[in-house]
Amino acid sequence: MTFPVVGMVGGGQLARMTHEAGIPLGITFRLLSDTPQDSAARVVNDVVVGDYRDLATLRAFAKGCDVITFDHEHVPTEHLRALEADGIPVRPGPDALVHAQDKGVMRARLTELGVDCPRHRIVTDPADVARFATEVGGFPVVLKTVRGGYDGKGVWLVRSEAETGDAFRAGVPVLGEERVDFRRELAANVVRSPHGQAVAYPVVESRQVDGVCDTVIAPAPDLAPRLSAHAQEMALRIAAELGVVGHLAVELFETRDGRVLVNELAMRPHNSGHWTQDGAVTSQFANHLRAVLDLPLGDPRPRAPWTVMSNVLGGEYPEMYPAYLHCMARDPALKIHMYGKDVRPGRKVGHVNTFGDDLADVTERARHAADYLRGLIDE
Amino acid sequence: MTFPVVGMVGGGQLARMTHEAGIPLGITFRLLSDTPQDSAARVVNDVVVGDYRDLATLRAFAKGCDVITFDHEHVPTEHLRALEADGIPVRPGPDALVHAQDKGVMRARLTELGVDCPRHRIVTDPADVARFATEVGGFPVVLKTVRGGYDGKGVWLVRSEAETGDAFRAGVPVLGEERVDFRRELAANVVRSPHGQAVAYPVVESRQVDGVCDTVIAPAPDLAPRLSAHAQEMALRIAAELGVVGHLAVELFETRDGRVLVNELAMRPHNSGHWTQDGAVTSQFANHLRAVLDLPLGDPRPRAPWTVMSNVLGGEYPEMYPAYLHCMARDPALKIHMYGKDVRPGRKVGHVNTFGDDLADVTERARHAADYLRGLIDE
Structure with missing residues (x-):
């Protein structure tokens, strides 16, 4: 019975529960995990331990998989394109996934589609945050690094120009958003x-x-x-x-x-x-x-x-x-x-x-x- | 977090689905499987491949398990007693499990408990089957090897003394049962x-x-x-x-x-x-x-x-x-x-x-x- 092989990148609880759901489906579930102690790596049979940021590791993992998918959004876009060029289906694909990876790209695209979002724009420095605050009715406003945040990390509610320092420290572009009531x-x-x-x-x-x-x-x-x-x-x-x-x-x-x-x-x-x-x-x-x-x-x-x-x-x-x-x-x-x-x-x-x-x-x-x-x- | 380790003997679909159910429980599920291709061995992380009929294999498998349980009833009773003597909880234990392993023991015990069963007795040879048939109102009667049957194997519906040969061929004691309407x-x-x-x-x-x-x-x-x-x-x-x-x-x-x-x-x-x-x-x-x-x-x-x-x-x-x-x-x-x-x-x-x-x-x-x-x- 040639049921397909799904490769999932990332060994967290989402991969763990996806494996659980894959057992009755009869598929083969292959995992790329940072360590053998990760949540999913403890229960999955077919585990490759390696770094998803390394293209050679990703390529070796993907070999023999019918499709690659993800437990997190952190795989670099260029690596996903390389896998696609190798002929491996990547789902969601890099052109979609970038909207979950980069909040700036996401906001621009949703606005283009006419989807309602909080008022927002990229802010360049603390003085620019102050200008943005004025545009949206004053402080407080929300600052987000466009990449790398999750579970409240990479997000700041700032009440004044003086509080904006942390957001710019990472060296990642920063998105300003109105604080929604x-x-x-x-x-x-x-x-x-x-x-x-x-x-x-x-x-x-x-x-x-x-x-x-x-x-x-x-x-x-x-x-x-x-x-x-x-x-x-x-x-x-x-x-x-x-x-x-x-x-x-x-x-x-x-x-x-x-x-x-x-x-x-x-x-x-x-x-x-x-x-x-x-x-x-x-x-x-x-x-x-x-x-x-x-x-x-x-x-x-x-x-x-x-x-x-x-x-x-x-x-x-x-x-x-x-x-x-x-x-x-x-x-x-x-x-x-x-x-x-x-x-x-x-x-x-x-x-x-x-x-x-x-x-x-x-x-x-x-x-x-x-x-x-x-x-x-x-x- | 010291959640327990459950060892299951047997790599069939019952073990596969028990592993699936164990994932949300957060336990460690360890499998003793005949081959790496068995149904459960394809999805379980912690698999020992070995023969459950070999006591040394069972002992090595049980080491570090908090409890041993089963996907099938075929582990020899004396091995289960040996594991218990080693201090490993075996559940169900050998004194219970024998009633699922040996149909003769099961029938004797249930009868002792006053539980309604088909009329039955151990039959010793084809002539004895004919006598048993007379006792329960005539052929057809059901013959079962007391050990080793499943899914219709080891069970015969016999219409005459001449049809009883297969049941006695295995050299295992045979239980006669009335055919229940x-x-x-x-x-x-x-x-x-x-x-x-x-x-x-x-x-x-x-x-x-x-x-x-x-x-x-x-x-x-x-x-x-x-x-x-x-x-x-x-x-x-x-x-x-x-x-x-x-x-x-x-x-x-x-x-x-x-x-x-x-x-x-x-x-x-x-x-x-x-x-x-x-x-x-x-x-x-x-x-x-x-x-x-x-x-x-x-x-x-x-x-x-x-x-x-x-x-x-x-x-x-x-x-x-x-x-x-x-x-x-x-x-x-x-x-x-x-x-x-x-x-x-x-x-x-x-x-x-x-x-x-x-x-x-x-x-x-x-x-x-x-x-x-x-x-x-x-x-």
Whole structure:
């Protein structure tokens, strides 16, 4: 049986969960991981340990793969082009992926497409930030390095010209954005295949704490049907226009005046889609694999009225097993997803999913388990 | 984070799917596999290739494992006792497992417990089979080798003394059983942990073709609540009395006169429980792992009114990928589980699960996909 070989670059939890989703698909999953201790490298059979920044390593890894895809956006664009020139399908391809790698390119392209974004422009130095602030109604404004940021890193909320120093220190171009007066954050997640089939998951609410995703509620409670449809259509349109293949997460601000603005794009399975593992007919991980293989996509519909995901961050106590046992005993329907990582304070080491008919109950159960596992509560 | 190491003996699809279920649990899954090409060995990171019949191999494998469990029942009892003497928890333990290994021991013990079984006794030669037939109302009767049978192998329906030759040829003791006039076959699946917690899945209907499981319907349609409760209670009682740890499948005959009789026992994840992957809050594989680790068990309740599993057998065409693609396109909600095995006619190479509100629809979808993948139909 000649089922295909998917090579995934990056050994984090997204690759770990993509491997899990690939087992029933019967495919061969090959991993390029920085170390044998990475989250995915602990569970995948076919692991190459090496540096994705090295083209020779990438080329050797790609040999024998039917398609290459990614756990993160950090592979240099020129390497992706070299793989394509070698005849290896790269999905998403470099022309799409650059919009998830470079926030300047992303903003320029979305603006060209008429997609609503926060007001923005590249800022060149602290004085230019002050001018930009004036243009958008004054401080505070948001500064982002155009490349290399994630989970709140590479992003600064600055209240004055004097606070802008850190953003320019990296030597990477800096994007200025207005600070959006948002009601909440949403995510519109879609999956698109090379032949243009696409599916849209329900729009979710994403709650961040200190710039890190904390809880996702599917579907977003009390979201106006008009906004929900608009967000899904926008995400599908972005996927098509940018030529995205695989999972696309469109992180959104819902403004207090009833609009949705694009915050970020991610072209891979995404934290805002982890709820789909237990809450949708087809998970984002399975659909990402189906998309990059150009297989027909799976049903994205929810399986329960409400599904809630809460991230489990490392707490002060490195030994999480007793808390894990307690959570299983307290809530037999709790779905725990551990990443096999060593615990460090603040590090994402897992997540929990809960589902059911009663949003308050489902939310409380996810919240309790995540807090208990972190050691924030002890009952 | 010192999460435990589970060692599973046997590299078949049950181990493959147990590994899949172990990934979110954050445990380390170690496999003892006959070859590197076995179904599970293709996807598990930590694989030892070796012969489970060799005690030195088993001992080396068990070193560093927190518990040993099984994908099949073929490990010799004396080896299991040796591992236990080494201080390695073996779950299920040899005293329980012997009831799934030796049908003679199983029948004797269940009879002692007052559990309803087909009439049976050990038969010593063809003339003794004829006497046994007279005792139970005449031919046909069923002959089974007490050890080594599975999927219809080691089982004969004999219509006369002259047909009994094959059963005695293996040199293994032979059990005679009355041929039960059954309405249908059921399975009562339960999971039990060392501290005595147990959960019962809904009783399912299991349809066999040529002695091989073909389709499982969860829950069993039109099963009298009295029989359903009785079957679950019986399975829980057998698990407790025999000291089973892990998943126990109790295969049953529902007779035309409204009784349930025990057909077979299996002490591992079982084909009649594959529907739980997509149809229950906690799958049999996850609960088997939780049980052998003495973790609190997960909720066994169904997630849909109906879930149907159909096995995918190999057909005449070794290349199944185009059919697989077709099935995904036809039914986006179909859940396909491939085992990564080479296709051979009649070999179990995967299964499909479907779920929903309408039993006829759910059954047709599973049936269609299994038949299409096998090549029995081409539309």
